[in-house]
Amino acid sequence: MTSGPTAPDRPDRRDRPDRGTAVVLGAPEIGRALTRIAHEVLERNKGADDLVLLGIPTRGLPLAERLARRVAAVEAGVDPAALVGVLDVTMYRDDLSRHPTRPIGTTRLPASGIDGKVVVLVDDVLFSGRTIRAALDAINDLGRPRAVQLATLVDRGHRELPIRADYVGKNLPTAQAERVRVLVEEIDGEDAVHIEAGEEGPAR
Amino acid sequence: MRHLLSTGDLDRETAVHVLDTAAGMAATQSREIKKLPTLRGRTVVNLFFEDSTRTRISFETAAKRLSADVINFSAKGSSVSKGESLKDTALTLQAMGADAVVIRHSASGAPHTLARSGWVDGAVVNAGDGTHQHPTQALLDAYTIRRHLVGAGGTADPAGRDLAGLRVAVVGDVLHSRVARSNVDLLTTLGAEVTLVAPPTLVPVGVEAWPCRVSYHLDPVLADQRPDAVMMLRVQRERMGAGAAGGGYFPTPLEYTRGYGLDARRLALLPDHAIVMHPGPMNRGLEISADAADSPRAVIVEQVANGVAVRMAVLYLLLAGEVSPAGGHERLDDRTGIA
DSSP, X not given: OOSSSOOSOOHHHHHOTTTTEEEEEOHHHHHHHHHHHHHHHXXXXXXXXXXXXXXXXXXXXHHHHHHHHHHHHHSTTOOHHHHEEEOOOGGGOSOGXXXXXXXXXXXXXXXXXXTTSEEEEEEEEESSSHHHHHXXXXXXXXXXOSEEEEEEEEEOOXXXXXXXXSEEEEEOOOOTTOEEEEEOXXXXXXXXXXXXXXXXXXXX | OOOBOOGGGOOHHHHHHHHHHHHHHXXXXXXXXXXXXXXXXXXXXXXXXXXXXXXXXXXXXXXXHTTOEEEEEESTTSGGGGTOOHHHHHHHHHHTTOSEEEEEESSTTHHHHHHHHSSOOSEEEEEEETTTBOHHHHHHHHHHHHHHHSSTTTTXXXXXXXXXXXXXXXXXXXXXXXXXXXXXXXXXXXXXXXXXXOOGGGSOTTGGGSSSEEESOHHHIIIIIOOSEEEEOOOOGGGSOSSSTTTTSSSOHHHHHHHHOBOHHHHHHSOTTOEEEOOSXXXXXXXBOHHXXXXXXXXXXXXXXXXXXXXXXXXXHHHSSOBOTTSSBOOOTTTSSOO
């Protein structure tokens, strides 16, 4: 999920960045935030043993892959590809009946599974917390990790559930109606975080 | 997609989207916990006016794996056997709040009547009507063909791809087969070339208007056209009336088997990669021999498993979308590009 209220991408927005759009993070800031989070994850979990990074599509996955590469760069003998999985939460969402039908994504766990592991969920924006609730339900059906932690590039507030992130790239105070867009090199061709003035009311 | 009545209503994009969604569903079915909470609180009614075991069980499994409530209604021993009309049955189901009605009926067009009448608000899924259509069977056949034959011989991910260039032979009782009609429409939409093979007595009137070739001889089709998939149809003797073994459509079962049955000899004529399909239930020894049915190239059991995934995808696409304030489902029509 990218901007909270509406998950579908709005590529047209990028073509007219003048409409009340502010760039709040650029590529260097994002890189530094991910490096810091990678170290925090290692520090908190005393190394990369039993660690699994699960990216939530779409943009959580490339972020999880980058975190894994940074973890592998610090810890000897860690294979970044064996650390990363992808967790599609579409079928666990509580707002399916409020949106047009969403396409179903893939879920792929690392070969070693998640039982007894420390799972770090990786998402781009933490907003209402409902995506994370869905992710926790999805994990419940897939196995029993020893612990679940949450890493997010941007925490924009406005939580609707008692959920908080363990690792935050940037706390971004926003108005409910604003949209936060995270762009990543792998998908959008550039690294950036935008805030766009909202024209629609709060969506949930 | 508001209802699923006929594969003729599906365009290529929609059909590929259903197959891709089915692939997502199939991936969840290898897990230890197969149940997903997606359709919690929705009610699916299986309204079966005609005997069916595998289709009903398949729909029931699909709905339950998505956490929908399932009500099974079969005509035998119900109010229908006391003379209730389709309309009154439908109004009863509507009063009970069915979100989707999966209907099988011996009359061609019954699902269409149910969908267009306004008797029910829910989505209508055709689970086989007379000799007309059986769209979920065709979708699961297309899914099975795509899984085996598209994307480097089934090794690469076929997501987003259609069946362009594949040749499929559909053999047997085409006259009584809704499976054949649905498959001709769907496989052609997806870019495959379909050849129907049947004795002249079992070829329907008007077949020349169908987008496929027709042959009366199986051996030349297998040898010359080298089909990638062979779909054997069940000889529907219950629809052939009383009398002689073939009801006048063919002289004897033995002669039918000689001309149109798939046996070890004909299996050897097929290309190495070809798959053998059958919608079930099989008449072993009539349209398919045990050699062919149990050969490693037969994907008949896998078709059943794929049926659950495809029906999960159909129920998901029909039911998971937006609920309009009036309570009924706002249909997805142009919102998602699904017809």
